[in-house]
Amino acid sequence: MKKILVISSSPRSGGNSDVLCDQFIKGASENGHSVKKVFLQKEKLNYCLACYKCRETERCIHKDSMNDIIDMMVEADVIVLASPVYFYTIDGQMKVFIDRCLPKYLQMNNKEFYFIVTAADDSIPAMNRTIECLRGFLDCLENPIEKGIIYGVGAWEKDDVLDLPVFDLAYRMGKEV
Ligand SMILES: Cc1cc2nc3c(=O)[nH]c(=O)nc-3n(C[C@H](O)[C@H](O)[C@H](O)COP(=O)(O)O)c2cc1C
Structure with missing residues (x-):
């Protein structure tokens, strides 16, 4: 059994990427994995201040939920990063979240990663920049495994996503974790 953490960054609760997160979770849960989802919009995360206090303490000085989320990431075997495409990159909430991983990103070793992106555009190549942004985060980690x-x-x-083949694909990918 794997520990799976899903980070859903869209501001739209029940929006397209959030629905795909839930499909993935459904598949993974049915196979007995333990899954937690964090919906970033609810967490109201502050920006990284680049104060570097976390170098000494491994904790962020902000009094929000990010320290707890970071601990969940360190614990997880599998991390799913879901973002809508905003101006052909990740949304602001996902970027703030990634920056806030600074206190313990060096402890996020050997994790398996899945990416979920949603966009109005129907071109997969047009998603490249967004995927590369997520990969930029993985490039800073020790031995990340990009799984799907x-x-x-x-x-x-x-x-809109309810009528697309990706709706089932997300479920099947969750099943295959
Ligand atoms: C601020 C903003 C910027 C957007 N930029 C793009 C874009 O560059 N390309 C695109 O195809 N869709 C763009 N969209 C549309 C969203 O990606 C699309 O509605 C997607 O389904 C949102 O996913 P969600 O429902 O998970 O939030 C944008 C939407 C917003 C609100």
Whole structure:
């Protein structure tokens, strides 16, 4: 059994990427894995201040939930990063979240990663910059294993993803963790 942590960064609760997160979670849970989801919009994370206090303490000085989320990441075997595509990159909440991993990113070793991206555009190559942004985070970790990418392309309005093949694909990818 693996510990799976899903980071859902869209501001739209129940939006396309959040729905794909839930599909992935459904598949993984059915196979007996333990899954937790963090919906970033609810957490109201502050920006990294680059104060570097975390170098001494391994804790962030901000009094929000990021220290707890970081501990969940260190504990997890599998991390799913889900973002809508905003101006052809990740959304601001995902970027703030990644920056806030500074206190313990060097302890996030040997994790398996899945990416979920959603966009109005139906071109997968047009998602490259967004995927590369997520890979930039992985480049800073020790031995990350990129296991899969779920492209929710051609999905603009809420619920658009329900009618796309990626809806089932996310479930199947969760099953195959
Ligand atoms: C601020 C903003 C910027 C966006 N930029 C793009 C974009 O560059 N390319 C694109 O294809 N869709 C863009 N979209 C559309 C979203 O990616 C699309 O609605 C997606 O389904 C949102 O996913 P969500 O429901 O998980 O939030 C943008 C939407 C917003 C609100």
